[in-house]
Amino acid sequence: MNHIQTQDTKSASLTASFGTTFWAALRFSLILIVICGVLYPLASTGLAQLLFPHQANGSQLKNSEGIVIGSELIGQSYTDPHWFQGRVSSIEYNAEGSGSNNYAPSNPELMKRMQASLNDWSKNNPDIPVNLVPIDLITNSGSGLDPHITNKAAEVQISRVSKLSGVSEEKLRNLIKEASQGRDLGIFGEPRVNVLKLNLALQKEMAGMSR
């Protein structure tokens, strides 16, 4: 008899403990949804907009007429060969999405795409041999939106851009220098050239010449 009683009280306390735990869990969950899911992001947005409005709104870049032409962090697609070209992007720099084809190193499609890029190169840059082409120019970036190329990759395009745009090679070298940046704090990341900034400067230069 005694034994049965203890069993009863035990199971009763277990159901009771499930009930209290569940209600406690529910109340804690709701308050955490409010704190972490609503208050925290809204407070962050408020502070960010107050302290760093330019960065918080996507580092937008304007042309000389003050019209927003993109973000300095998001690469663009340049069909006309008189522009400096950025990296390969399987999504054509459509920044509504992001991504790449994720070709494995052993995937035959990867080699096909690279061979096609090299053929294009030889057609557009007949005087620059393939062995001077840096690898970042013919590989797909991870995001498909990479705004940068290496300094080498910019310099190797000077001869073509100069011929097609009419801007002198020396001038172009200066523009590249202005659009390039070193490692962050001198340590982190890689030296690089922002292609959109470079082409924006090139556009300005060309407009000045035709006037």
Added chain:
Amino acid sequence: MDLVQMLVVIGVIIVLVKPLGTYLYHVFSGESNRTDNIFGGFERLIYKLVGFKRREGMSWKKYAFSMIVTNAVLVGVSYLILRIQQFLPLNPNGMGNMESSLSFNTVISFMTNTNLQHYSGESALSYFSQMAVITMMMFTSAASGLCVAISFIRGLTQRGQTIGNFFEDFIKAHVRVFLPAALLVTLILVALQVPQTLDPTLTVHTLDGALQRISMGPVASLESIKHLGTNGGGFFGVNSAHPFENPNGLSNAVEMWSMWMMGAALPYTFGLFAKNKKQGWVIFSAMMILFLVFLSTVYFSEKAGNPAINALGIDAAQGSMEGKEVRFGIAGSTLFTTVTTAATTGSVNNMHDTLTPLGGMVPLVQMMLNVVFGGKGVGLMNMMMYAILGVFICGLMVGRTPEFLGRKIEAKEMKLIAIAILAHPFIILVPTAISFMTDLGQSAITNPGFHGLSQVLYEYTSSAANNGSGFEGLADNTPFWNITTGLVMLFGRYVSIIALLGVAGSLMSKEPIPETIGTLRTDNRLFVGILIGTVLLIGALTFLPVIAMGPVAEFLTLG
């Protein structure tokens, strides 16, 4: 320069171990301290709002039960939000409701701290869902993990019947650790150009005259907790490779420190609880040695590049740049890859599917071992599990009852540990085999040959280790993949947590035995070797065959 960059990142972590480990100890040790004055008032307000009074200690069963019920409630509410997001506020881009198997996968993925993503944030989630589901779960799952690790440490180092009060630990983890840290890192990231806005997608005319639509949103507030909580799910599809999530080399370093520091500091916290700091450093050293071996492997493999591409005769001095970003280069990419799979974060700043075969093997193996630092405590718990196993094996060799931290290791503990150790390979290898036997599984493979095996293997390993990175070529948003990986994530998270809390609860109630000359010391250099040996031995016995068929075979046949 590559070496300097890596050494600075690693050096900062080593410097952070002691202050952060001490801070975590103060927060959770229960002794009154200065953090009470700063955060006590806010906590009392929360307790008052939810009417929480009984802060007594819990047995390990009650603790685990409270955590699981809380997680279940959060899963339920979040599932509901995703299914009806269309009708909720803050949806400027007009996203529709999420499909049911994908919603199931998503809420499990975020609650288990995995953050495997079968959706792309910019095209599937409203801003409200990004905040109230994704960002919220990044906090709560991280806090759940930290609570479990702390209570496990208490069980191993203290005596009695209770391992702490779950709800009190849970709130403390939010208020004293994750919220202040996340707010600080958010502002640092915004200063470094990560957007934080509620405006809809920006539309511009490009230089070339084309139309470009640029997705944005409250990115920074998600990005900070994504790394601090070792969650890893990105705002955008390509995660930290996206220039808005990770704009430069400095933000890259900040993100690595954020995700690594907690896992690196916890062994020290453990040392403080155990009143033996050397014990903490022994665990830390074993982790760091393994980390450096893996980092070197992926770095040199990527720097050497893909032999097939190098044969094209281009200037390939940079290394393998397919799937990588210029601003990070090889050093910033490979370091991030090693850190993210060590810390079980699973964010990526380069596409792991495109890594060279041996380079891609590193993240895979780190997730299989699952002991190199780990998130907020999972790595520590698994490493302790191997430590107990190591002591047990050594005990068998000399014919003595094994002891760890002054308690006898007996049949009950070893059974629980065996369950935890065997569960991990079981939920990786069995689903991998099953998906190869069905068309539903095979049809998702997008890269031919040996790499296809790696793609499937990586998906389940990442799910089981609650990492969440992927060989993202895999076409995995189908009911088959959503449900199987969802289940693997569930088992991967809760089976080992319950088993290890059981070990802690059992050890806690044992009489301590005095140390004698015959006791195997666990706080010296010899034990670092024993620990690493045990980890590698068990890992190799379980996973070597499948590694040989995937990455190794691809390496041997390439070029």
